[in-house]
Amino acid sequence: MNTASGPKAGGYEAVIGIECHVELKTKSKMFCACPNEFGGEPNTKVCPVCLALPGALPVANKEAIQHMIAAGLAFDAEIPAFSKFDRKNYFYPDMPKDYQISQYDMPLTQGGVVRYWLEDGTMKECRLTRIHLEEDTGKSTHAGSGDGRIAGSSYSLIDFNRAGVPLMECVSEPDIRSAEEAVGYLEALKRTFVQLGVSDVKMEEGSLRCDANVSIRPAGASEYGTKAEIKNMNSFRSVFRAIESEIARQISVVESGGRVVQETRGWDEVQGTTHTMRSKEQAHDYRYFPDPDLVPIEVDRATVERIKASLPLLPPQRFERYTKEYGLDVKQATQLIDNLALADYFDRAVAASKNPQQSMNFVLGDLSRLANESGTSVPESPVTPEHLAELIALVDAKTINSKIAKELLERMWNGQGSPKAIVEKEGLAQTSDTGAIEKFVDEVLATNEKAVADYKAGKTNILGFLTGQVMKQSRGKANPALVQELLQKKLS
């Protein structure tokens, strides 16, 4: 993505911070035993607790707290020994208690750094302020207002299935400088959370929602400009577009002598612009206070160490290894890292074959093609990474040529097992026996007089055809380089 709003574009620099809400993947909701599952008939995944019936009490979900710790540790955040839940008080019809249980001044994780890369491979860092745990609200459907908004609607329907689903709110420091970086940052969050298994991060199901705080300042300035908070961005693409549009808007406000005002602005996907939603004067006083229904969370060090020890190889570490050690390009590395099962498969293939380049060629090439054609993923296919490594070894040792390798791979995909065994059983090993190949060459030259004549008349590209004929005679086993060499010798 080339952007007009990159650092210092037109003498301005953008300063961006991102807040995003990510639904945690847990068996049950944050404070009750209802299943944490997307969808379903409205109001079927509810109980006295998540409906906030009189007298019901919340009990914190341990799995969610462990997910939070894992997420924090993945970004080198601090996990304080003591944390607590607070109530954020405001009235909203789809929020059953009319307060949200959240975390105010003692979140489960503090600080941390998100490391990500851009398309050109540049590594970037964005500091995290915190990640805190809270609960989701229900979902309102407003009828009769035409635009689906509550204003002017004649009635509203509320589905509380989502009410009480655990959410982590990730707040970044204003370290992001462009729309491209914003997307890079979000992709880093996504791939990390997916890899940790703490969230599915499906924007279309609302399991990742984000707001961006955007301001501009003269390039090189150290003071921040006045920020606008951008909401309603429902895909990474719209995050990119909304930030681009907002930066351009703020530049034009300033260029025309105006001042950017602090406000909340909504992104309009159709218009491709942001518009005022509410100004700062309408800001809420949420009257945060510690939730007396929930005991403080004491995180013991042993739990933190145990979770830390169980963390997988994280995306930035993988990226370094793939690009620096294995020599993969940014796109290849990203493609693998964003498909974790495939990356694990790849790693096992590399471990067995010691040949990253060939492993990558097969995994992202023929194997991915077969996967697409068959609808089975590579890791789920009958081709084990160890069998793939055997195949690579056969090619490396020039025991088989690439054509045979391709055929073998298809047979492996169809469940025929070890390529080495097939080669041995069927005598498919490539031959470099000059005598045998010479016999095939002579036969081909004898039966293709016209081609031989054409070659001699200067049509040297006919050599490919003749090579093919020899390969055919040898049932593909001849070493193609040797075949060419012999042909050229005999024809000259």
Added chain:
Amino acid sequence: MSDFIRMSAAEVARGVNGAAFSASDVTDAVLAHVDAVDDRIGSYLTRLHDLARETARNVDARVKNGEKLPLAGVPVAVKDNMCLTGTRTTCGSKILENWISPYTGTAVQRILNAGGIPVGKANMDEFAMGSSCENSALGETRNPYDLDRVPGGSSGGSAAAVAAYEAAIGMGSDTGGSIREPAAFCNIVGFKPTYGRISRYGLIAFASSLDQIGPLTRTVEDAALAYEAMAGHDPMDSTSIDRQVEAASTALRTDLKGVRVGIVKEFVTENLGPEIHALYQQTYAELEKLGAELVDVSLPTADYGLATYYLIAPAECSSNLARFDGVRYGMRIEGADVGQMYEKTRAAGFGPEVKRRILIGTYALSSGYYDAYYVKAQKARTLFSQDFKRAFESCDLIASPAASSPAFRFKSKSDPYSMYMMDYYTIPMSLAGLPALSVPCGWVDGMPMGLQLAAPLFEEARLLGAAHAYEQATHHARRHEPKMLEVAS
């Protein structure tokens, strides 16, 4: 018939378990008595005749099956802020006037499991805010010892029901004195266990960090039995304590030898009037006579109890009561938009005391005031715990009046502050989460008074044991019969 209604819970359970009579016999007698007297007393907002009879039949079947149930056939008044499936649960408020609970709270369920019979849902000050039951929006409850006087509150319905033999156990909730004060007013025992001993799941919250369920009974032994049935950890309430409940009913004692009883020097009784002062001097002397050693202790923060309480409790209630918004259940008054619906519903649904506390609490939590009020009050609360801890270094129990006066006449406390003063002696223990109870200790002007005893955290068995010794030695409660009974019979 009257034999059954006057029986203690222990006597009823013994009789039913021993097949001397059935739970249904007791239930029929109590229901008939409720029908005879409750139109005048008003203990119950909802009578549960059908449920009571059905439950009694089940208990009889269980006993027949060989089960021994600690509360077999015992008639129970359930305060109307406790959820019981299929019953109207109003909190004494218009906003929940017609709300039927679809689930049963833990404490109520445990009473049912133990063989208790729910006779009715008892009246209370709206959302448990009040000390006289006069703040109920749904009915008036009168003191069985003088129908012109209040029964106390907020658990006034439960207290009146037990005093008038309409139940043997009243389930109450105590936030700043709401069990102990009505018990004192109605000549019965009222026991608030350590905060967290009994699950709050299914108790409609007033102030979550203070609310505690407990029993109101005519004897200390019954309080112990009811407590044992309800106490213990509940995974549905994360503030409930996961700690062994010591048997209380088998630790009841008959003397106070070796017990050091602290008399709080800041709790001066002289200013309660000569008669009341004399009564408590006599009460303390009775303790001494039983073998207790009286020691002077100090609670330097005592005078800040009300101020602290009236910041923390309203702050929590302002948030706890937000859910009564007309959206999902309870009263709804339509408005032009959702904001207006909230305003109209809450304006019509809540009474003046509830509104006052929501306003105070909202203010105390507001940005700019939070540190000055709420945070300060929390710090003061820590001081109360420290004061008590220090005091309990030199004593085993603390004795004091349970309330500042005997039950007063209706509408005699017109300003809120004079009403709040009724809980002067009970609030400090609530702030520190301590177990405390009120046991009858004598009469002033023909009206009963209560002795409050408080113990360190988790020392319920010690507390009940001592109260039992005092009760058995004095029998103050037996001196008078409720007046209304003379009228009814």
